[in-house]
Amino acid sequence: MAMEAAEIERLIKEGLPGADVTINDLRGDGDHYAAQVVSAAFAGKSRVQQHQLVYQALQGRMGNELHALQLQTSAPDNT
Amino acid sequence: MSDNPVFDRIQSEIDGNAVVLFMKGNPMFPQCGFSAAITQALTMMEVKFKGIDVLADDEIRNGIKEFSSWPTIPQLYVKGEFVGGCDIVREMHESGELKKLLDDKGVEYAS
Numbered sequence: 258m259a260m261e262a263a264e265i266e267r268l269i270k271e272g273l274p275g276a277d278v279t280i281n282d283l284r285g286d287g288d289h290y291a292a293q294v295v296s297a298a299f300a301g302k303s304r305v306q307q308h309q310l311v312y313q314a315l316q317g318r319m320g321n322e323l324h325a326l327q328l329q330t331s332a333p334d335n336t
Numbered sequence: 337m338s339d340n341p342v343f344d345r346i347q348s349e350i351d352g353n354a355v356v357l358f359m360k361g362n363p364m365f366p367q368c369g370f371s372a373a374i375t376q377a378l379t380m381m382e383v384k385f386k387g388i389d390v391l392a393d394d395e396i397r398n399g400i401k402e403f404s405s406w407p408t409i410p411q412l413y414v415k416g417e418f419v420g421g422c423d424i425v426r427e428m429h430e431s432g433e434l435k436k437l438l439d440d441k442g443v444e445y446a447s
Contacts, residue, residue: 304424305406312407320407325370328423 260323265290265315272314273298283327291327300332307331342399350413354443355385358400358411363387370422371410377429382446383438415441 262280269278269292276296283289292311299307307330312319319326338344350356355378361367363375363385378385390397390409401407404418412419414437419425428434 304427305418305420308420308424309405312405317407320401329427 260290260318261287262290265292265323265326268316268318269294269311269314272316273310277333283325289325289327290323291329293329295331295333297333299330302332304330340399342395343403346396346400346403349386349388350416353386354415354441355383355438356413357385357387358390358396358409358413359387360389360391360409362389367391368409370408373422374410374412374425377425377434381429381435381438384444384446414438414443 262282266278266280270276273294273296276294276298278295279293281291283291294307294311296310298310302310308328311328311330315323315326338347357363357371357374357378359366359368359371359375361371363379366372366375367389375387388396390400397409400409400411404411406418406421408421410425411421412425419434419437420428425434428437
């Protein structure tokens with residue numbers, strides 16, 4: 258049931274080209290991850306919309322193969 | 337009314353209750369750490385909310401994910417608006433945004 262961190266990163270980057278993705282395996286069990294995603298696509302969007310974009314990129318895996326993914330999303334700083 | 341009876345049930349819950357948490361388990365006995373975390377935040381803030389146990393109702397459990405285009409539970413609704421899941425609610429709680437949202441929406445607190 259578990260997913261590889263590299264696979265999560267690949268899917269997010271595929272769905273959000275140019276995104277900066279950092280994945281942490283929180284418990285080392287391949288089942289509880291945290292992802293930090295920085296993408297220009299998030300600019301001007303609410304947090305709910307930003308997370309929905311990441312979930313879309315994961316193509317239905319979230320809540321299925323991927324049990325727990327703690328998400329932190331933001332748009333890149335303009336500075 | 338939509339043409340989906342489950343969506344209608346969900347809609348009537350979020351229309352009829354100012355703060356609704358779709359969760360695993362109930363507020364007294366959350367069955368999942370993420371549901372427990374939001375319950376704890378709301379309880380700490382003394383917010384009156386209705387917890388809906390999706391484990392007791394498969395239709396709602398599946399329907400709520402489609403309803404909000406959100407794949408996971410818990411899901412928090414305030415005055416009919418989807419606020420977010422565990423990560424967003426935690427971030428908003430820590431930053432004080434959640435309190436502000438509840439105040440702005442005129443949500444009742446337990447007295």
